Structures are given as C-alpha cells and as structure tokens.
Amino acid sequence: MRYFLELAYNGKNYFGWQVQPNQISVQEDIETRLSKILGQQISIVGAGRTDSGVHAKKMYAHFDYEGEIKKDLVKHLNSFLPKDIAIYKLHEMTPEAHARFDATSRSYNYFISPFKNPFTYDSAWVFNRTLDLDKMNDAASLLIKKGDFGSFAKLHTDVKTNICDVREAFWRVNDEGQFVFQITADRFLRNMVRAIVGTLVEVGIGKISKEDLENIIKDQQRSSAGASAPAHGLYLVDVQYPKELFINEIK
Amino acid sequence: MRYFLELAYNGKNYFGWQVQPNQISVQEDIETRLSKILGQQISIVGAGRTDSGVHAKKMYAHFDYEGEIKKDLVKHLNSFLPKDIAIYKLHEMTPEAHARFDATSRSYNYFISPFKNPFTYDSAWVFNRTLDLDKMNDAASLLIKKGDFGSFAKLHTDVKTNICDVREAFWRVNDEGQFVFQITADRFLRNMVRAIVGTLVEVGIGKISKEDLENIIKDQQRSSAGASAPAHGLYLVDVQYPKELFINEIK
Incomplete structure (x- = not known):
C-alpha cells in the first residue's frame, strides 16, 4: 500500500530535505522514526528537495507499507519526531501515486x-x-x-x-x-x-x-x-x- | 534629560527582564551596550519585570543622559544588541517620566x-x-x-x-x-x-x-x-x- 505524509518543518537546523552523508536531513529524521514505529526499514520520497535552511509549511512524501496501520500513527510519529518537524496527515493513496512526479x-x-x-x-x-x-x-x-x-x-x-x-x-x-x-x-x-x-x-x-x-x-x-x-x-x-x-x- | 526606549525581545534565552546575579537578563544586555555607545554607565528602568522565558512585543524603559544624542542611536544600538532584542524608538520625555510608575x-x-x-x-x-x-x-x-x-x-x-x-x-x-x-x-x-x-x-x-x-x-x-x-x-x-x-x- 502507498501512503502520503502531509508534513511541515522548520529548516533552520537541517541541511535540507534530502538524505546526505554526515548531515542532518529532514528525510532521514522521518525515515528513522517511521521505521522504528512500523518495525521495518521505510524509505520516503519527498515532493521536492528543499535546500539547507529552507522551511516547509506544507510538504508531501510517499512511502510503501504492507502491514496494518495502527490508530494514532500520526500522533505517535509526532511525539517521536523533534519539535521542528510536524506530521499533519496520513493519506492512503492509489498504488502508483508519486510524491515527486505526480505533483502538478x-x-x-x-x-x-x-x-x-x-x-x-x-x-x-x-x-x-x-x-x-x-x-x-x-x-x-x-x-x-x-x-x-x-x-x-x-x-x-x-x-x-x-x-x-x-x-x-x-x-x-x-x-x-x-x-x-x-x-x-x-x-x-x-x-x-x-x-x-x-x-x-x-x-x-x-x-x-x-x-x-x-x-x-x-x-x-x-x-x-x-x-x-x-x-x-x-x-x-x-x-x-x-x-x-x-x-x-x-x- | 530623560529618555524612553521602545523595544521588543524574545524571552527564550533570558532569565527575564531584570538584572540578576549570574543570569542573562534583557535589562543587563541593553544597559551594557547603551553604556558602551554613550561612553558612561547607564541604568535603565523597565515598565515591568517579565519572568524567565516571557516575551515582549512592546516594552518601555527609561534612562537619563545629559550628553548629546547622536544621529542613528537606535540603529547603532540594534546592530550592537543580539538578534533577540530590538529597539524600535527613542523618545525624549518630560524630566520625571517613569517607565514603571507612570504606566497607566x-x-x-x-x-x-x-x-x-x-x-x-x-x-x-x-x-x-x-x-x-x-x-x-x-x-x-x-x-x-x-x-x-x-x-x-x-x-x-x-x-x-x-x-x-x-x-x-x-x-x-x-x-x-x-x-x-x-x-x-x-x-x-x-x-x-x-x-x-x-x-x-x-x-x-x-x-x-x-x-x-x-x-x-x-x-x-x-x-x-x-x-x-x-x-x-x-x-x-x-x-x-x-x-x-x-x-x-x-x-
């Protein structure tokens, strides 16, 4: 199943959205917490790659997961994530929905x-x-x-x-x-x-x-x-x- | 001559407005910079004493100075002060005007x-x-x-x-x-x-x-x-x- 996360972040403390070696990225922070909660390695794909220090008030990222999504995943994820990243919504999507390529x-x-x-x-x-x-x-x-x-x-x-x-x-x-x-x-x-x-x-x-x-x-x-x-x-x-x-x- | 500073501060990094031993206060930060610019020890009296962590979007403080106030004092003071304190205006006041006791x-x-x-x-x-x-x-x-x-x-x-x-x-x-x-x-x-x-x-x-x-x-x-x-x-x-x-x- 494919899911979209709707999220926001304060870019101040991050070297941008995308995972980079030896740098803190928003993507990596979310992947790490989400993988821990869901009990398997999860990769997320963002709508775009914001540069170091740039913020997002509304951003989307997709991931795949075949297990059962437990109640309050969003709440759970928010409490695990640092204060400068917030997850607002979780959407179930059509199987091919792509956060980057389908953005109009x-x-x-x-x-x-x-x-x-x-x-x-x-x-x-x-x-x-x-x-x-x-x-x-x-x-x-x-x-x-x-x-x-x-x-x-x-x-x-x-x-x-x-x-x-x-x-x-x-x-x-x-x-x-x-x-x-x-x-x-x-x-x-x-x-x-x-x-x-x-x-x-x-x-x-x-x-x-x-x-x-x-x-x-x-x-x-x-x-x-x-x-x-x-x-x-x-x-x-x-x-x-x-x-x-x-x-x-x-x- | 008596002057009022009109100012704002983000209280996050301060132990409140008022000078306290071994703590960072907004009052002390302003007094130190103002004294340096005016070339003599200046004491300021605030409209009130906000607690540790409390912010001010508009606050007043008075001080006395008998010398000539040079052009751009506000600009000068702002460039000396840290980013979490801003001076908006400088007013010349009546001689007895008191930032704390005259506040209505x-x-x-x-x-x-x-x-x-x-x-x-x-x-x-x-x-x-x-x-x-x-x-x-x-x-x-x-x-x-x-x-x-x-x-x-x-x-x-x-x-x-x-x-x-x-x-x-x-x-x-x-x-x-x-x-x-x-x-x-x-x-x-x-x-x-x-x-x-x-x-x-x-x-x-x-x-x-x-x-x-x-x-x-x-x-x-x-x-x-x-x-x-x-x-x-x-x-x-x-x-x-x-x-x-x-x-x-x-x-």
Missing part, C-alpha cells in the same frame, strides 16, 4: 521583514531599505509564463530543461508589516525562488528596472540576475496533486 | 497552538485538547473588574495589595488557528496572566465551570486556581502612558 504544482512564499524583529530572525530576511511594492509587482508579472528560467538556475545542475510554467508571482504586505512573495509553478529549478526574490528586491530599491528584468529573463545567464536572497526567508507552502490519487485520510 | 495600563497576549507547529515551539503553548472558545470568553468576562486577584498571585511576593483593575479579557482565534488571550489592566501580580490562562483553559476543556471560576476569584487562594500556563506562550504587547509625558521622538 508547487507554491513558495518568501518573507522579508523591513526591521529587526526578535521573533522572526530565523524565519524572515531582514531588509532595511524601502521597497516599492507596486514596482516589484509590476516586474513580477513578467515571470508569469511558460518559458526558460535558466537566468535563475544554479549553474551546473543536471536538469535536462530550464522550462517552467509559472502561474502565479506576486507580493503582498501582511499584518506584521512583512513583504511576502508568493510564486506557483509546475516545477522550480534549484535556487530559482531565491534568485528571483534577490532580483525583484533590486527592482524594489530602484537598482534595476522592469526592462532590465525583461532582459535578464531573455539572457538565460545566471550572472545577469541579482544575488540569491538568504535561505531562511523561504517556505514551501503547498504542493498540488490530482484529487483522484487520494483514497482516504487515515486518522 | 499594560496588555498581555497569550498564544496557544492546538497542534504541533515547527515554527512556534518557542512562542506558543501546544495544547492538543479541544477548547470551547465561547465558554472561555464567557468565563473571562468575570475577570473584567477592579478587585482582588490574589487567587492568581504567586505566593510570598512582597506587594502591598492584590487589587488590580482589569479592563479587557477575551480570547480570539487568529489566522494561524491559534487561540490568543488578550488581557489589559492597570497592573498585574506576579504570575497572574499565566495562572489566569491555566484556569481559563480548564474552563475551555470543561473541567471547571464559570461558577467554579467565580468561586476561585472570591477565594483569594492561589491553590484554588488552575496550574500556570508555560512562560513561552506569554507576551507583553503594550504599555500605555499619558501622552503629555512624550516630548518628541528622536530619529
């Missing part, structure tokens, strides 16, 4: 705090200079298209194509006065959101124009775009799958 | 998370059982009065009276699904908000009734009330002073 879209948020904040130093980028929200939104609209986003990709990665279908890209100011960027696409290249945020912030302070951004996108050279915004402001906030993959939630 | 009201918030949350483990109390918001608000209304709050006071403190004038006491659910308690009074007894929250939560889960709370208040025995809610969910969120004490803000 992913959404990220990026949080910028305009002043020093003792409560968000690990969860938002402090950026003191005045940002022009309208200019940033106007420029962000250029990103909403299916096209080559190589200008915002980490160099030397092994992906076959830089084509992404970006469906949503906008800024808003939340109740706490933070600038929040939301972007949704079918897929993202490595480092892409942080490179986009770094570039849009340059628009926000007037360092580059909307036209400059247009040229940067055309250019397809990572060196043209702005510096990457730091990891700790970035959150994976949603992953979407076709509804028919979900059989039922196990409580 | 103080407001606290208490945050309860109904589920494990990787982003608020240091800033909200995780309480898994279902809470009845209406019952808690109905009971909380009993607290809005000028009266003896000895039932919620830490024993053996040296205050002369347990009379407090509570002007506001209610619960709401915020966007994140957290239960947030707000209480405003002219003064608070030591441990009072946490004891009140602990008792109202017992109302929320149906362990005690509104009538029980009425008797607990009359009783004036700390042992009658519920256990104290943990420190890390508690925030000082506002302190009010007569407007005429503020001469001008120094930027």
